Amino acid sequence: MADAEPIKAIVTPVRLEYDFTAGKAATLFLRGLARKKIIGARSGPGQPVLVPPRGADPRTSELAAEAVEVKDTGTVVTYSIIRVPSENIKFELPYACVNVLLDGAAIGFFHVLQNCPLEDVRIGMRVRAKWVADDKLTTSVSSIEYFEPTGEPDVPYEKLRENT
Amino acid sequence: MRDVGILSFAQSNAKSELRNEVEILLPVVKEAVKASGLARNDIDFTCSGSSDFLQGQPFAFVMALDGVGAWPPIKESHVEMDGAWALYESWVKIQTGEVESALIYSFGKTSPGDLAEVLALQLDPYCVTQLWPDADSVAGIQARLFLERSGRSERDLAEIAVRSLADAKDNPHAVAKGDFDAAKLLSEPYRTSPLRDHDCPTNADGATVMVIASADIARKHGQRPVWIRGIDHRIDPPALGVRDLTRAPSAEIAAGKARVGADKIDFAEIDAPYTHQELILREALGLGDGVRVNPSGGSLCTRTLFSCGLNRIGDAYQRIASGDGDRAVALATAGHCLQQNLVCVLEGE
């Protein structure tokens, strides 16, 4: 024992369990996903629709609690091709991570894009949510398996600039 | 030093809160801003306090910006500490002359995690955390040493709990409250000896918000100005075996710097999560037996971690503002066994 190597490092495992609460606005959104609907929220009529909603309109800090359904189609406002592995991420590498401005929403929504060659991914591309099978729908963003191209003509960048 | 006055204070405390931090903060910020008489955009500086580990999510304070009026961009800072230290940073900022007013907020959710285990991560990560001592046991070790040194009894501790719970009845924001009998409490089993349930804090979820300003603005506010007459904070060494756990030298130094003893203290609001800690802090602050402590019920009845220190200062402010006393001391604590303390002396005009 005496001539064993000195201890230079120790491993201290930490495992903490939390009972996470989603909050009111996010609950509306998540319950919508289980019904194949994308529900955003706004602070009042004429105000921008936030998806996913976090409870407030960040520009005004007014409560954004009015539920508004948006479409499951949208436009890629920006993207990245992910080629680096990361813990907690389940997609096969490489994959396209896209920020989608859903039709009817005022802020972009991050998800993955599939059924599209990586070299074709571009800003302005029209996409649609691919939902999981009805019996797999849950109160989770994973109810949307991925986004895929619709084949519609691209939206010119100038129209999107505000949202990048 | 420039005179700095408190313009308003608002709080939200609940045993368990299902809203997210944005949803909790938003109405409390609105209430405090409205009561300050200032428009949100006219408040020069913003500073917040919170801890990522309570929720188990890094950067919780980043999302909180949605609910606190951060557009157009604000001069803002965040301490990974109780909001009382955010108040300190804001007070310093006003002292520099760069700003005239500040919004301070803090939030904490103790309910999502197993707090006893979460707080073990605050101990020595090499030699102590892996034994997973829960916070109540660590406080119990301190309590036993204190009772032995001071000659106080478990009955003295129970009476602190009885008094705090009774006082909390008048505080609509208090989470635990009611009429209890010391003898009956003492017949209950120990939780972590020598502490029983009544000696340990009732943890809560919530937020606190305060608005402060320099003298000219504070005087225009209309209601009785309440001034921050002294504010200071200090820290003791971390190792539990190294310090005298029966005393809080950091609180003592801070009390001296904040000039607690310069004049008569009418009452105190002390962030003492455990009954015996109130007695340790009473000594450190040099408070006589006649000084009323924690008319709000204190952190024993409502401990919204990372928010309850600022909450005590806010409670003291509200009491003075409403005319119930002229000079008060408030204390916020952090770390195990009162390791770090902030002392704030408030005075009504």
Place this chain on the structure above:
Amino acid sequence: MADAPDVLRGPHVLEYPFKRSLGPVLSRFFTSLRDRKFEGIEDKDGKVLVPPQEYDPQTGETLTEWVPVGPGGEIVSWSWVSKPRKKQPLDRPFAYALIKLDGADAPLLHAVDAGSEEKLSKGARVVPRWADEPKGGINDVVCFDLEGK
């Protein structure tokens, strides 16, 4: 949103095996523990600290004087845990205690397996119960037992 739905809740687990490099002081302390020996370090006032601190708690000066201590010691203070948690060192009621090892001045926090709280007192003598296969770490000491148990 008058008919706000019941707010969703779900389990969230934060888990990581943090790897801690030790530096010279903790490395020596844990290596000694692996060899079933306690060592402390002297602070600037000549007090022996266990676990060893890298720096003087009051002045921040570097500490270098090692002193063998223990293995036995006495209880300075304790708190009785009647309902142990899963992560805690023992699965039956036990005490967390500050233990002053023989030759040390500052006490060390560890668990004491006494069976019942009545057997504990200030000054009670304890001895370490070593792990079957010490690996170098505070858990090389499973807990302390009352001496002569």
Place this chain on the structure above:
Amino acid sequence: MANLCGVIGIGQTKYDAKRIDVSMPGLVREAALRALEDADLSFADIDAVVIGKAPDMFEGVMLPENYLADAIGATGKPLLRVHTAGSVGGSTANVAMSLIHAGIHDRVLTIGWEKQSESNAMWGLTISPPFGVAVVAGAGGYFAPLIHAYIERSGAPEDTGIRTALKDRQNALLNPLAHLRIPDIDFDKIANSPMLWDPIRYLESCPSSDGACAMVLAREDLAEQAPTAPAWVHATAMRSEPNQFPGRDAVNPQAGRDAAADLYKQGKISNPRKEIDCAEIYVPFSWFEAMWMENLGFAPEGEGWKMVYEGATALDGDMPINMSGGVLSSNAIGASGMIRYAEAAMQIRGQAGEHQVDGVRKSMGHAYGGGSQYFSMCLFGKDKP
């Protein structure tokens, strides 16, 4: 501002992927002691400590500064812990400076640190709550889309990022403390390095480092007595804005523009590119140099990439940026912002060794964090303001 503040001591650790030779206290202390040595002071001379780091989850210790109190000589003193995401190293220093400006303390020690090897930054940055799906892989996953948007807007040539990376990696060879020092670095080596998050290549990304950086600050009369002439603080600025909202320009954020405007106004700077001699800017991914040149007003909007192309940001250019090798060469997250400040101050004090720019009279430090939401900046001068 009422009271002047000077930087009189600077200390940094050697940055490395894994500083397995030290504990957390040992790491932080290495920087603190070097800063004290530079100022010819000891812990006893320090009135207060202001410390910053990014999320506690990186090390798995809650409020680690409480555990570190004696290692950093804070016993019996005020100890403040700042956390403003990636900008924290800068904002920590700003808070420490405000203690001197306010006349509250005479000498303050400020420290930024991170020991990322205790866990894994990619884990720490992708912790996501239930009901979500992690799609954004680490910081690169978040910032790569912004770079795409920048390219789309500005028409910047696609090798802009490679050029910045080459410049920073060459500068790092002149800085003995830098984590990544690649002796045979050249354009092709960067261009051929693996693409991680399009358009960010491996060698266009910051590493994950262990390290700490510390500064000793002092009030005017004490700073004048320092063994090495101080870098005077001419101005500090901080701004924050929400993460995501309709119409938010995340490529050229308003908070950054406002902070820069505030800094220049306080520092009486009318033409930053002319009047500031060099700057250390927070560039964790190569393209951000071009983007921040615009945000900081060194270049007109859409033309930041031209400064990179023209070599203006090189060590011998008219606006040297990241002489130390920058965040691309050493990234201990909680320290990174303070390193920017410290390196900018070292340029004023003539302490930058092989990466020293001649005749620096004014320099700037910059940090940002969150989703390009948090900004902190500092302007230093050789002369008093």
